[in-house]
Amino acid sequence: xxxxxxxxxxxxxxxxxxxxxxxxxxxxxxxxxxxxxxxxxxxxxxxxxxxxxxxxxxxxxxxxxxxxxxxxxxxxxxxxxxxxxxxxxxxxxxxxxxxxxxxxxxxxxxxxxxxxxxxxxxxxxxxxxxxxxxxxxxxxxxxxxxxxxxxxxxxxxxxxxxxxxxxxxxxxxxxxxxxxxxxxxxxxxxxxxxxxxxxxxxxxxxxxxxxxxxxxxxxxxxxxxxxxxxxxxxxxxxxxxxxxxxxxxxxxxxxxxxxxxxxxxxxxxxxxxxxxxxxxxxxxxxxxxxxxxxxxxxxxxxxxxxxxxxxxxxxxxxxxxxxxx
Amino acid sequence: xxxxxxxxxxxxxxxxxxxxxxxxxxxxxxxxxxxxxxxxxxxxxxxxxxxxxxxxxxxxxxxxxxxxxxxxxxxxxxxxxxxxxxxxxxxxxxxxxxxxxxxxxxxxxxxxxxxxxxxxxxxxxxxxxxxxxxxxxxxxxxxxxxxxxxxxxxxxxxxxxxxxxxxxxxxxxxxxxxxxxxxxxxxxxxxxxxxxxxxxxxxxxxxxxxxxxxxxxxxxxxxxxxxxxxxxxxxxxxxxxxxxxxxxxxxxxxxxxxxxxxxxxxxxxxxxxxxxxxxxxxxxxxxxxxxxxxxxxxxxxxxxxxxxxxxxxxxxxxxxxxxxxxxxxxxxxxxxxxx
Numbered sequence: 138x139x140x141x142x143x144x145x146x147x148x149x150x151x152x153x154x155x156x157x158x159x160x161x162x163x164x165x166x167x168x169x170x171x172x173x174x175x176x177x178x179x180x181x182x183x184x185x186x187x188x189x190x191x192x193x194x195x196x197x198x199x200x201x202x203x204x205x206x207x208x209x210x211x212x213x214x215x216x217x218x219x220x221x222x223x224x225x226x227x228x229x230x231x232x233x234x235x236x237x238x239x240x241x242x243x244x245x246x247x248x249x250x251x252x253x254x255x256x257x258x259x260x261x262x263x264x265x266x267x268x269x270x271x272x273x274x275x276x277x278x279x280x281x282x283x284x285x286x287x288x289x290x291x292x293x294x295x296x297x298x299x300x301x302x303x304x305x306x307x308x309x310x311x312x313x314x315x316x317x318x319x320x321x322x323x324x325x326x327x328x329x330x331x332x333x334x335x336x337x338x339x340x341x342x343x344x345x346x347x348x349x350x351x352x353x354x355x356x357x358x359x360x361x362x363x364x365x366x367x368x369x370x371x372x373x374x375x376x377x378x379x380x381x382x383x384x385x386x387x388x389x390x391x392x393x394x395x396x397x398x399x400x401x402x403x404x405x406x407x408x409x410x411x412x413x414x415x416x417x418x419x420x421x422x423x424x425x426x427x428x429x430x431x432x433x434x435x436x437x438x439x440x441x442x443x444x445x446x447x448x449x450x451x452x453x454x455x456x457x458x459x460x461x462x
Numbered sequence: 463x464x465x466x467x468x469x470x471x472x473x474x475x476x477x478x479x480x481x482x483x484x485x486x487x488x489x490x491x492x493x494x495x496x497x498x499x500x501x502x503x504x505x506x507x508x509x510x511x512x513x514x515x516x517x518x519x520x521x522x523x524x525x526x527x528x529x530x531x532x533x534x535x536x537x538x539x540x541x542x543x544x545x546x547x548x549x550x551x552x553x554x555x556x557x558x559x560x561x562x563x564x565x566x567x568x569x570x571x572x573x574x575x576x577x578x579x580x581x582x583x584x585x586x587x588x589x590x591x592x593x594x595x596x597x598x599x600x601x602x603x604x605x606x607x608x609x610x611x612x613x614x615x616x617x618x619x620x621x622x623x624x625x626x627x628x629x630x631x632x633x634x635x636x637x638x639x640x641x642x643x644x645x646x647x648x649x650x651x652x653x654x655x656x657x658x659x660x661x662x663x664x665x666x667x668x669x670x671x672x673x674x675x676x677x678x679x680x681x682x683x684x685x686x687x688x689x690x691x692x693x694x695x696x697x698x699x700x701x702x703x704x705x706x707x708x709x710x711x712x713x714x715x716x717x718x719x720x721x722x723x724x725x726x727x728x729x730x731x732x733x734x735x736x737x738x739x740x741x742x743x744x745x746x747x748x749x750x751x752x753x754x755x756x757x758x759x760x761x762x763x764x765x766x767x768x769x770x771x772x773x774x775x776x777x778x779x780x781x782x783x784x785x786x787x788x789x790x791x792x793x794x795x796x797x798x799x800x801x
Contacts, residue, residue: 204656209506245588245603246504289499291608291618292488293592296499344495346595346679392673395665433663435502 177223181415181448184221188444189214196438201429209435213239215254231259235283237301248290252301254283257309269318275311275331279303285341294342297350297387304338305351327361337388353385353398363409372411378423379404386431399430401437415448490618492610497617498593498676504601507589508655509552509563515540515647518640523651523659526637529727531573532646534630534779535560537764541639541648542566547573548664549657552600553649554578554586562629563587565611567598568664569675571690572785574611577627580604595792596676612785612793630779632763634728642728642749642763674788682791684799691790691799692729694718694782699794701787704729706800710745712752714738715800718780721751721761729784732765732777 177184191214197207214237221231235254240247259277266272283302287295297303311331319326337351363376379402386398407421422441430436490497521543524530529544535558542553547566554563561578565587578584585604592599598611607619609626616624634642651659667673671686685691691701700716707722707729719738722729723745730751743752743761752761759770765777790797 199658199661202658206508206655208508209503241503241506243503243505243591244508248503290487292490292494293497293499294495296501298501299499342495342498344493344677344679346496346677348498348677389675390673390677392670392675393665394675395663395667432661432665433657 177221177229178448179223179226181450182223183449183451184219184446185449186217186219186221186444186446188217188219188442190217190440190442192437193439194435194437196425196428197433197435198428198430199433200431201427204433207435208244209241210243211239211241211435213237227263227265229261229263231257231261231277233257233259235301237283239299239301241299248295248299250287250295250299250301252284252287254301255279255303255307256282259309269316271315271317273311273313273315275309275313277309277311279305279307279309281305281338285338286343297338297341297352303335303352304341305336307336308334323365325363325365327359327363329357329359329361331357333357337391349388349390351388351391353387355382355384357382374409374411376407376409376421377404378407378421380423396432396434399428399434401425401430402427403437405440417444417446419444419446487619489622491615491622492594492613492617493679494618496594496677496679497599500591500593500676502589503591505588506591507549507551509554509586509588510546510550510649510653510655511554511586512654513542513553513555513649514652516650518644518646518648521636521648521650524636526635527727528636529633530636530639530648531564531566531631531633532639532643533557533562533564533575534632534764535562537766539632539643539646539763541643541646542573543636543649543659544568544573545659545662546649546651546653548662549655549659550653551589551598552587560629563600564631565598565600567611567785567789569593569667570595570597570612570785570789571668571688572597572612572783572789573631573633574614574783575629575631576600576609576614577629580626581621581624593676595678595789596674597789597793612789628781631783632728632730633784634726638726638728641726641747678788678792680792680795681788682795682797684791685787687786687788689787690784691787692720692722692731692782692784693790693794693797694720694731694780695794696781698796698798699790700798700800701790702729702800703787704784710747712743712745713800719743719752719777720782721745723747729782730763731780731782733780734777736767736772736775736777738767738772738777 194211197204216236217233219233223229234256237254238251240249257277257279262274281304285300285302285304313329315327317325333355335352339349341348341350359378359380361378363374366373382401384398386393403423404426405421405423409419411417420443424439530541532539532541540557542564548568552563552565561584563576563578566573585602587600587602590599590601590608594610599608601608605620607616607621610617614626616622671688690704693701704724707724709725710723713720717734718731719734720731742755746753749762750760751763760768767775
């Protein structure tokens, strides 16, 4: 029973960190570099998950002061189809395909854009370092396949942050340390640190007057606590995550763009239902606790997400093998 | 079957009509691939539609060297501080029975006053969130047409190619403004929006000549990009760097009189229809901006002449405004620089 519990917990942790969240308004549909992980096991080498993250971007902040009378509001809905495949005990591959819907609304106009974002192919290495602690090293590459040339109703290309793709090759690296049964039996803790390198789109608008644009480099660190509650037929796991994210200013024409970049401290609360070995469902809500931004920016005031994950086995399961033995 | 045919015909008409309208929306008189979405969206930068004003001596939020732009109508002036305009870009206002919009683009440093009477009706202007050659495109709220600030023309929408009427504008520092227009009303910070008007929202944009946020076509590097110049618009647009005016200077050029001062940080231009170039004027510091050497003839900032042969006559303001060189270099490729 203990082995099963640890096993399920591990599955849960990997799933919980597997939601590719849409960025705030300032980085288009590019996924956050936090919250990536391949989640496969020996028994279930393939995992397919669908995730949806809603982000309300409706807070006008100047440095750390929230301003009133903002005529703008925005939201984005970041949907993600994700595949992960186990290559080896310590290695796995993952592929995320996002589909993004964004809306920007002011007192006089509503503009929308939607489409496939940039897919991310990743490689994960989880070396066995300790019986008590698990380590995950993740490296991913984002392909510039999403559209960055979506236009508004009068034929003008929308700004970079309203596009589904960035038109750039970007790189994501992540380290996560998971400590199950931290201090007490039902408590697990995970620390994660990630970095995303964004390259430059040198001809964003495909025009003679070429517009060069680069989203700011991003660091993200988080501390996640989860507590397991066992019921008769399922496991419920509430969690609390503290996230600190900081991002450099964007670059326009190879120089730092004003009113971009800053520091965000967010808190998120979630609940996972482990329905079976193969099926997991998770929901979460989050909101900023503190933001210190460069200049004036409209930024996230609320986010929520839901994800469903199903694992698939290709061959004999571990239990089948035991029976054979 | 008979019932279907009219439905198909009707649907086709509706479809074709919708395509026609769609086409009109997408027509631009400027290269649409050089019109850029700045990010905030239409009205994301809110215009001020109910501005409030105070007298000069009640204004306490401006530093002496801060810039202010003013409209000149009927021998009166009204001021709009750049510290406010940086955040709103358009102020819809009424002054001397004129419906006007003070438009200001922080990226080109250009303040131009538009008449809000367009096509026989009064409209309001708002900030479209779009830029052409890094310059403001405003839109009118009656027709949703888009207007290029520096071109002074509608570039997209129902009123495409229509030109806008402008009013004389002056830009100077707060210290000079107080000398020139001690009785003028000045817009105060009661805009209805909470913004930090003490802060310039574009970092070191003004000082950094290499920093151009949105691309220009063409980009002319004849002068440093942010050098403030006074541009007189015409068949041959010509710019006069403010730095050339020193303590005060009067230039007779192209049948115009350009009067300015680097020290006082302003410049103004008049059409010289009266042939004043035969007179010996010198710069004067104050509401009277030029006077004859013997002091008998004077010219004020509104163009009024007192004394001499032309006593009681008036010079009309030329179509001119101050801005960063980058704007004139890109909008007027054949622009001349006065030397």
